[in-house]
Amino acid sequence: MAGCCFYAGYPITPATEIMEIMARDLPRAGGIFIQMEDEIASLGAVIGASLAGAKSMTATSGPGFSLMQEHIGFACMAEVPCVIADIMRAGPSTGLPTQASQSDVMQARWGTHGDHPIIALAPSSVYECLELTVQAFNLSERYRTPIILLIDEAVAHMREGIVLPSPGDIEIEERPHPTVPPEWYIPYADPGTGVPPMSAFGDGYRYHVTGLYHDVRGYPTIRADEVEPLIHRLFSKISRDFDHLQWFDSYYTEDARITVIAYGCVSRAALRAIKEAREKGLKVGLIKLKVIWPFMHCTIAKILENSPKVLVPEINFGQISREVKRVNQGKCEVATLNKVDGTILTPPEILRKLEEMYS
Amino acid sequence: MRETTHLVHKYLRSSKRFPHIWCAGCGIGIFMQSLIRVIDQKEYSKDDVVLISGIGCSGRLPVYVDFNTLHTTHGRALTFATGIKLAKPRLKVIAIMGDGDAIAIGGNHFIHAARRNVEIASFVINNQVYGMTGGQCSPTTPDGTITASSPYGNLEPDFNICRLAEAAGATFVGRATVYHTRLLEQLIGKAFEKKGFAMVEVVSQCVTYPGRTFGPDPAVAMMKWQRDNSITVAQASKLSEAERQGKIEIGILVDKERPTYHEEYQKLLRKKPKV
Amino acid sequence: MNKVEIYRGWCKKCGICIAFCPEAVLEADEALYPTVKDPEKCNGCRLCEMRCPDFAIVVYRNEESYPETDSSPGK
Ligand SMILES: Cc1ncc(C[n+]2csc(CCOP(=O)(O)OP(=O)(O)O)c2C)c(N)n1
Ligand code: SF4
Ligand code: SF4
Ligand code: SF4
Ligand SMILES: [Mg+2]
Numbered sequence: 001m002a003g004c005c006f007y008a009g010y011p012i013t014p015a016t017e018i019m020e021i022m023a024r025d026l027p028r029a030g031g032i033f034i035q036m037e038d039e040i041a042s043l044g045a046v047i048g049a050s051l052a053g054a055k056s057m058t059a060t061s062g063p064g065f066s067l068m069q070e071h072i073g074f075a076c077m078a079e080v081p082c083v084i085a086d087i088m089r090a091g092p093s094t095g096l097p098t099q100a101s102q103s104d105v106m107q108a109r110w111g112t113h114g115d116h117p118i119i120a121l122a123p124s125s126v127y128e129c130l131e132l133t134v135q136a137f138n139l140s141e142r143y144r145t146p147i148i149l150l151i152d153e154a155v156a157h158m159r160e161g162i163v164l165p166s167p168g169d170i171e172i173e174e175r176p177h178p179t180v181p182p183e184w185y186i187p188y189a190d191p192g193t194g195v196p197p198m199s200a201f202g203d204g205y206r207y208h209v210t211g212l213y214h215d216v217r218g219y220p221t222i223r224a225d226e227v228e229p230l231i232h233r234l235f236s237k238i239s240r241d242f243d244h245l246q247w248f249d250s251y252y253t254e255d256a257r258i259t260v261i262a263y264g265c266v267s268r269a270a271l272r273a274i275k276e277a278r279e280k281g282l283k284v285g286l287i288k289l290k291v292i293w294p295f296m297h298c299t300i301a302k303i304l305e306n307s308p309k310v311l312v313p314e315i316n317f318g319q320i321s322r323e324v325k326r327v328n329q330g331k332c333e334v335a336t337l338n339k340v341d342g343t344i345l346t347p348p349e350i351l352r353k354l355e356e357m358y359s
Numbered sequence: 360m361r362e363t364t365h366l367v368h369k370y371l372r373s374s375k376r377f378p379h380i381w382c383a384g385c386g387i388g389i390f391m392q393s394l395i396r397v398i399d400q401k402e403y404s405k406d407d408v409v410l411i412s413g414i415g416c417s418g419r420l421p422v423y424v425d426f427n428t429l430h431t432t433h434g435r436a437l438t439f440a441t442g443i444k445l446a447k448p449r450l451k452v453i454a455i456m457g458d459g460d461a462i463a464i465g466g467n468h469f470i471h472a473a474r475r476n477v478e479i480a481s482f483v484i485n486n487q488v489y490g491m492t493g494g495q496c497s498p499t500t501p502d503g504t505i506t507a508s509s510p511y512g513n514l515e516p517d518f519n520i521c522r523l524a525e526a527a528g529a530t531f532v533g534r535a536t537v538y539h540t541r542l543l544e545q546l547i548g549k550a551f552e553k554k555g556f557a558m559v560e561v562v563s564q565c566v567t568y569p570g571r572t573f574g575p576d577p578a579v580a581m582m583k584w585q586r587d588n589s590i591t592v593a594q595a596s597k598l599s600e601a602e603r604q605g606k607i608e609i610g611i612l613v614d615k616e617r618p619t620y621h622e623e624y625q626k627l628l629r630k631k632p633k634v
Numbered sequence: 635m636n637k638v639e640i641y642r643g644w645c646k647k648c649g650i651c652i653a654f655c656p657e658a659v660l661e662a663d664e665a666l667y668p669t670v671k672d673p674e675k676c677n678g679c680r681l682c683e684m685r686c687p688d689f690a691i692v693v694y695r696n697e698e699s700y701p702e703t704d705s706s707p708g709k
Contacts, residue, residue: 006446027627032445034620037471041438044431044468048411048442051429052450056442070432201427201443202450204406208422210430217374219422220430363683363692371689377644378688384648388687396684538654540684566648579653582685 002137003172004083005031006056008045010038010064013097014153015087018059039064043071047080051209053200055137059085061153062095065104065111072146073112074211076234079188079196081140081175083133085149087156088264090342099342100153102264105319108148109293115231117238119245120148120293122263124155127162132290135247138173143238144195150292152315154265154344178205188230189216194237238294246299247290252278256285258357259307261300261324263289265344266313272347277354284354295323304331309357313337313345361399363392370395370405372425379423381416384570384578386537386563387484391420393540394453394482397547408451411440413465415457416490416565434465437472440479448621451551454481459489459497462518466498473527473556475620480550481558483520486565494568506568520560525613530555532613536562536585539609549611555619562607636678637694638670645690651682 007022009015019035026033032049036042039060046056060068065086075082086108090101104111108120119139121132129151136147178185178197187207188196199205208218213230215221238245251271253259262270267288277284287303289296304310304324310332312321321336328334337353339345371377381387398408408426412418414433421428427450431439436454444452461469461483472479488506489495495508498518505512524532531553533546543561550557562585564570570577573584585607592610595603638659640651645667652660652668656679661671668691670676678695 006442008442027624027632030628032624034441034445036438036441037467040435041441041468041471044435044438045442045445048429048439048444049446050442051439052443052446054446056446071435074432200447201409201429202407202447206405206425206427208428208430210422211432212430219375362694363686363689367689378646378690381687383646383687384650385687388689389685392684392686392689537685540681544684576649576653578648578650578687582650582654 002134003055004057004137005029006046006049006054007031007058008034008036008042008049008056009058009060010036010042012039012061012064014089014156015059015061015064015085018085018087039067040071043068043075043082043084046082047071047075047078050080050082051201053203055081055141057083057085057137059087061087061089061097062091062104063093065107069107069111069113072148073114073116075146076112076116076118077211078209079144079198079234080146080209081144081198082146083136083140083149084146085133085151088150088152090340096342098153100265100344101316101342102150102152102266102314102319103316104150105292105316108150117145117235118148118293119143119145119238119291120150121247121290122150122292123290124264124267124288126158126160128290129155130162130164134170134172138171141173141175142195144175144198145238148293150264152264182206186216187218188214190233194233194240242294242298245291245294246296248296248299249288249290251286251288253285253287253303253307255283256307258282258284258309258311258354259303260284260286260311260313260350260354261289261303261320262286262313263292263320266315269345269347270313270350273350273354276347276351282354282358284358289320292320295327297327300324300327304328304334307332309333309335311335311337311350311353311357313350313353315339315345361396366392366395366399369399370424372423375423380419382567384564384566385416386486386561386565387417387420389537389540390482390484390543390561390563391423393543393547395424397544397551400548401551403451407449408453409440409443410453410455411436411443412455413457413460414491415460416486417455417457417484418460418491420455434460434463435468436460437465437468437479437481440481441472441475441477444477444479445621445624448478452479454479456481456483457490458483458485458487458499458520462498462520462523470523470527473524473529473558476528476530476555476617477620478554479556480547480553481556482547482550482561483558484561484563485520486563486569487517488565488568490565490568494565504569521558521608521612524558528556528617529558529613530615530617531557531611532559533611534560534562534607534609536582536589536607536609537564538582538585539589542609546611549614555617635673636676636696638673638676638682639692639694640668640670641690641692642667644688646688648687650685650687651691654685655682
């Protein structure tokens, strides 16, 4: 539905099903599927296909996501649209291949070396997997940047009924294409939006693509007056649109004395817990994050101002809670609830914590 | 044959500063000239040629030439090449790698690209050293050689790149040195024509690191060494294993037909698979 | 007669063209740049041109002695 026509991947639990479905369905849709020799190769092929004009994706889990980091940085630097689904399992190392986790939140943010902007989305239901995957492609095309889908194993393997939108109702975005003739094309010049138009290899606009810092023509440079504008543009093309990336759902937050901030499968348990708490008369609410990176500072700051207490439950040692605390700066009390035993947080566990905090 | 002046005007990027960055007498420049001369002979449209490289001195080649050019990550050129070729099969996809690039860090991609038989014309510039990082030993550095990372002599035996490509299933395998420019151009031409994964090992000189032990005129001395130590495939077939030791076997080592990944995939698409 | 031209701006004085010219047409000058010592002797083989890593030497052949049909590189 998003227009993806190229998939390259390597099997890994719990992401293998994505690959198997692609292997089955892409050839029927005229797209290209290829199983590569590892995850580095997978993302390399995806970036290559995208440079040739194809909307491309791959999917993996922790160990494979670690291997992909160098190419995530390449896609950031060379501004190549692509989508990477990371189905999170518990690490480090081989960890717990079959158990759900949210422990790649910081890897998604800082996994590749060097300063770089990143966009990561976290669905919490089957419908959101569809919705946010389409959005991931749209954002990657719009900003010419890799987009990470952070999906915990529980959501990734979830089965629930959804009503599919009709394809006409889905808005599909394409990367900006050059409108000037090839001899005028300056591949990395800022057209004002921060996102240079992108020509596919073979379309008559010959240019150079590199992971080195480059000038507006794409040629390697170490000149300070060319290096700095590039890294600033890479950040600003996304940060200037921060307002459009405040994707979250809020439940019962108006009068909440405790606001839960959660994402992925934990947000589902939290919603159940909050409904039960409300029945018991507790004024509690939930903010469910759909965009993880860039972190929604302003949105979260407002919540922290209006809610005396905040709870950040996660199935990791506390990764998003650090961001919340950073934004908080002492405004209110931020509590965490972390589970790292390979099982998911349940509604009673969250409810118990809420009750504890409420008294 | 067209003169270099023609090649310079037609194929070198006028917006790049020349002379290029490679050291005086480095073989990569000789290969670059051979490469574009053959592209010129074949009359490929510049818009349809994609030149992909990894990281290393050899990785700096694409930036100088006016094609669709892609300077990827160390060792991974073939993975990007695979994606490009499959997504747009009409493109002429050429991958340029160093010996460390292709055979050490990229060894896995190298054997699988050959096995899969994606139509990529690939060239490994074998200077038997990590040039860009300052002369450490590579998987093709001969046993016993003193390098920056083997100050007491290299403890490892070297890889035979062509045999590796052959064993992995490459449909065209050839070897030339930059001294043997005419042979080199023939092999480049054959690699371009091949429907399948073609690999040419280009034995080259790094004048700055291994060249240090070759006296005051390292480029000349190293090319003389190439000249004096090369034997043709036909000559080699008459020699024993021991006699072939230390010789560079040049010429065509493999030239065969096998369906490419793309052809197999097209067959699958035509079948319109149903579940 | 064939004409050999050297572009000093790009030449890095590596000596390859001089060392491998089959007719010893070229020599190094005081600054070590190649120069044409014996233009008469040049056989137009173009090996110096093909082996120059820096695109810095060009051989213009006398097309009378080298008809177009013969202009592809030999075996
Ligand atoms: C992942 C990674 N590891 C190491 C390097 C550092 N590095 C750059 S070039 C190079 C070796 C180059 O040797 P080779 O591939 O033989 O190319 P040459 O410079 O000899 O042409 C290395 C190790 C790198 N760029 N990336
Ligand atoms: S270091 Fe060696 S390989 Fe690199 S440009 Fe110099 S001579 Fe060539
Ligand atoms: S081969 Fe080229 S760079 Fe080297 S000396 Fe001759 S003209 Fe100069
Ligand atoms: S064309 Fe041949 S003979 Fe003439 S100068 Fe060059 S190498 Fe020597
Ligand atoms: Mg090398």
